[in-house]
Amino acid sequence: MKYCNACNVRVRGTYERCVLCGNTLSALDDSADQEEIFPVVPPYYESRLAMRIMIFISLAAIITSFAVRMIFPTSVNWPIFVLFGIISSWLSMVVILRKGRNIPKVIIWQVTIVPVLAVFWDWQTGWRGWALDYLIPALYLAAEVVMYVTAKIMKLSIRDYIIYAFFDGLFGIIPILFILLHWVIHSTHQSSVLPSALFFIGHFHIPG
């Protein structure tokens, strides 16, 4: 054990300086109590480093693309797509990082965000109708399948994901609205019915 003459306290552990005042400790006669009481826990810098690298790459890509267009002008404003593309991937990643432990929840978040982004992209690129006609029904269909498979693989009990399954089903009905409201452009709009149909079939099976 060591002693701090400024604080008048004994200090346990392997310190050279007093933890309270920073003065040099003087040794006491007894050599006992020289071992550390708490372990040294190394810092977790790595995850932050990865985050920094990703932010750097994103910013660099955006700035470079705008700069390149200024040097070699084109009629299409493609750097905007780079910008929105990067924002889209960040949004999706943030959701996965924050909710990652709960897969059904991630699925719900993704099927909420991705359609918004898809409609936005479709609209920005001249409204060809692919988002409402194909992507959204396909996405909901996939979400239902993935949700079901995840629940089976992770052996989730229905109690663990009933809220998410409910929302998933609710979303599945949305494409029918597109048909009813005549929002779909292409004639192959039958695909919109699929998610709802699957949900209703699945509905009877899930409790197993």
Place this chain on the structure above:
Amino acid sequence: MKHQKDVEWSKLDNASKIFPATWNPKDPKVFRFSCELYAVIVPDILQKALEITVSNFPLYKSVLKRGIFWYYLESSDIRPEVQIESTPVCAPIYVGLKSNLLFRVSYFKRRINLEVFHVLSDGAGAIRFMRSLVYYYLTLLHPEEFSGKILENDASSISEQMDDSYKKHYVRGKTYRRMVKEEKIQTKVNAYKIRGIRTAENRMTLIEGSMSVQSVLNEAHKYNTTLTVFISSLFIYSIYKAMPSRGSDKPVVLTVPVNLRQFFKSVTSRNFFSTVNVGYKFEQDDDLQLVIQSVGESFKKYLTVEQLNYQLCKFISFERNPFARVVPLPVKDFILRLAAKSYARYATSNISNVGKIVMPSEFSCHIREFSVCTSVRKPQITLCSFNDKMVISITSPFKEMEIQRTFFQMLAAMDIQIEISSNL
């Protein structure tokens, strides 16, 4: 069709409701009990002791789940495992939706650490778990020495341990309504706020000072007061000494958690505490004597069954409020966070005296000391004692050491021998 296994679940008790809502990485709402033995810990035996202890405290097998309206505890069959200490002091335990146990038992050299997420229990509840763990560890380690020793006052039934004592003990009546009126006319003053530079990764700096109970009691008796009042006043005074002059127009206020088990008959292992605020507004040249006097009076005034019952009713009324009941959980969380933030303005810090930890006297030759600390948002003080050894811990999220230094230097100046240990 398979049948779903019936799952045992229970509501959170009243105080627990705040913790999952206000939890965050800066303040994970975790507290830690440590027991330092004279001999190095044997992990295998600690694991066995843990398994026996957990089987006696079924609450500790719970995991926290989110419902649509409330959080709830669900019993699990996860097997708790002791680990060599490898996380910072009071590192987060509950991290959102991963269903893990709400406590952690670790060891390092001669210490056994029990870290608990506050949802599960308060200090007084967790102490029973800690005592039981140490008891089984030592009896398994020295079977010939301790055959037939029984841990005293541990005979409560499991259902009593699981009690939500808040519901059981609150009384709403005339006095309550009178006190509501009284409180409305009182104006609340913002307390002085300690500021500092946060440590990297939100780690806690912990300074433990271990000393003789009797020597501190002697000092307290010189001022004609109790140990808790004495330590509280000393801490208030240390905060004042470290205060920059521009903050000094505000009072230094300590929140004191009160173990309600001593006021209302209960042996619950879950949360059953309330809090009172005691403070002091410094004028120039005020000395410790004046602080002790004022703090002592506040303690006397607030620590009455009537006053505590009033607090209890206030807590319960939030839970019973029909509006609060029907809003979904994320909204509740948000409201609770706001409420906690606005309440935090009225307090500078927190002092928690867990009190005496009693073990059968034959164990004394194996146990060096017990200590307790907690995750904090500002420097806070916690203390407990075992036989004649009291450990006062000051946990802080800041790099500054001024308050800790002043506090322990003042105690040392009273000729009290102090041994400092720290995680720095």
